[in-house]
Amino acid sequence: MADASAKVEYVGKRTKTGNSMGFRFEGALFKSHPEFSGTVRARVIAPGRLLVVADPVEERVDEAEEDPVLQSFLAFLARDMETNPDSIRPLNEAMMA
Numbered sequence: 603m604a605d606a607s608a609k610v611e612y613v614g615k616r617t618k619t620g621n622s623m624g625f626r627f628e629g630a631l632f633k634s635h636p637e638f639s640g641t642v643r644a645r646v647i648a649p650g651r652l653l654v655v656a657d658p659v660e661e662r663v664d665e666a667e668e669d670p671v672l673q674s675f676l677a678f679l680a681r682d683m684e685t686n687p688d689s690i691r692p693l694n695e696a697m698m699a
Contacts, residue, residue, distance in 0.1 A: 610634070647671055 614627035632638060637656040647653045647670075655670045683690060 643670075645670060 610630075612627050612631040614625045614631075617624055617626045635656075638654075641657045642654050643657050644652055644654045653670050653674060655673075
């Protein structure tokens with residue numbers, strides 16, 4: 603079953619937090635995705651594109667082994683396969699060529 607929350611968009615704004623700047627998002631994001639209640643990391647992956655990754659202590663992976671862009675792409679593929687199973691085709695020799 604596909605994750606319906608993956609289609610929801612959350613709006614946020616840049617805000618001043620003490621002597622730093624931060625992003626403030628609507629509370630629904632944190633209610634729907636409690637994994638973002640701890641430490642998060644952010645990487646700019648393209649102009650105007652920021653990838654935010656939850657970093658739970660119990661599931662932390664050695665940073666040298668983790669590629670957040672690849673992980674996000676694999677999550678997208680998994681969601682697409684669940685949503686559109688009729689589009690899945692077995693790999694054959696013609697495709698390999």
